[in-house]
Amino acid sequence: MEQVMEKQLDKLVRLAAFDAKIAGLQEELGKIPAAVEVLRGKYLAVEKALEEAKEELSSMQKERRKAEGDLDGHIEKIRKLNHQTSLVKTNKEYQALLGEIENQKKEQDGYEERILELMEKSTEYEQRISVAEGEVREARALFEREEALLQAEGEKLKKELQEIEGSRGELMAGINPENIQTYSRVKVLRGDSVAEVREEICLGCRVSIPPQKYADVITSDEPQTCSRCQRILYFRKDRQAPAKDGE
Numbered sequence: 001m002e003q004v005m006e007k008q009l010d011k012l013v014r015l016a017a018f019d020a021k022i023a024g025l026q027e028e029l030g031k032i033p034a035a036v037e038v039l040r041g042k043y044l045a046v047e048k049a050l051e052e053a054k055e056e057l058s059s060m061q062k063e064r065r066k067a068e069g070d071l072d073g074h075i076e077k078i079r080k081l082n083h084q085t086s087l088v089k090t091n092k093e094y095q096a097l098l099g100e101i102e103n104q105k106k107e108q109d110g111y112e113e114r115i116l117e118l119m120e121k122s123t124e125y126e127q128r129i130s131v132a133e134g135e136v137r138e139a140r141a142l143f144e145r146e147e148a149l150l151q152a153e154g155e156k157l158k159k160e161l162q163e164i165e166g167s168r169g170e171l172m173a174g175i176n177p178e179n180i181q182t183y184s185r186v187k188v189l190r191g192d193s194v195a196e197v198r199e200e201i202c203l204g205c206r207v208s209i210p211p212q213k214y215a216d217v218i219t220s221d222e223p224q225t226c227s228r229c230q231r232i233l234y235f236r237k238d239r240q241a242p243a244k245d246g247e
């Protein structure tokens, strides 16, 4: 009988170890999706920088096309004004036309400068985009590698979890229902269910165990619980203070 009960306590201690392991694995597993999102965020930031540079280039090209259209308009206007100079009758009209032509030429210079500026800037952006495209490819490859590693890690954890849950199920089948009830009740209350007793102290709540109960923990058929924290108490011979000579 004593043998059987001892085994019950051993099983409860093992059950607690399984449950702690399961909780740890679930926590690890739960971190993976967030870790993937952090990596994805880094990759997307690199991609966004490229998209922004492309948009910038596209608006520069648009502005350049408009400036080129305006320049053509000015050239045409100047051509017409030049033609008119041969048709005017008075010197006053002639001077007025020359003044107008002068103004149009100044504006034309302004457009030409702006077009040159935009061409230089576009070239600079094209180079920048080509570098950024390389960076995006690298960032994507890196993200995919890291994501695959995390997914593989997740699969490993899931497999481990399944195995432990299987072992836990087998173990549970061999534990008396009333002991499982006690175990579950304490687990709900405390988060864990068993506590080692060392040198007459419950390591779950650090309270002294009365001598009689301490003796029962070591020898009784029934699993004993701590009167303060309710945890099921167990004793490990290998962890007690060394026995004195002649004891």
Ligand SMILES: [Zn+2]
Binding pocket: 195, 202, 203, 204, 205, 206, 207, 226, 227, 228, 229, 230, 231
């Ligand atoms: Zn306790």
